[in-house]
Amino acid sequence: MAGKKTSRRERIKKGIRKSLTGTAGRPRLSVFRSNKGIYAQIIDDEAGKTLASASSASKDFAANGTKIEQSKAVGKLVAEKAVAAGISKVVFDRNGYLYHGRVKSLAEGAREGGLDF
Secondary structure: OOOOOHHHHHHHHHHHHHOOOOOOOOOOEEEEEEEOOEEEEEEEEEOOEEEEEEEOOOOOOOOOOHHHHHHHHHHHHHHHHHHOOOOOEEEEEOOOOOOOOOOHHHHHHHHHHHOOO
16 A cells, blocks of 8 residues: 555656656656665657667666766767757656656756757
């Protein structure tokens, strides 16, 4: 059974996703945050495909430091992969998390990497 915190996040997430969808022209940048790491995916919801992804747990990720610094590096990494795939504009999906701390840091890193949202 899901805890109170997770069920709250799921409820908020459903409200956000009502108005937010990723298209081929403007895919969705989805963030998932766990206690150990942070994950980002760029998703085209119409085709049901992940176009680019990055995480602090992947083999090609080598940044050290605090979780906030790692989040910024993941944001830059996903932005590099997106720009290489020809994606410059995205819709940011915070996935029910508050836009604060690691989620905000990832967004700032993605903006620095060249993504527009």
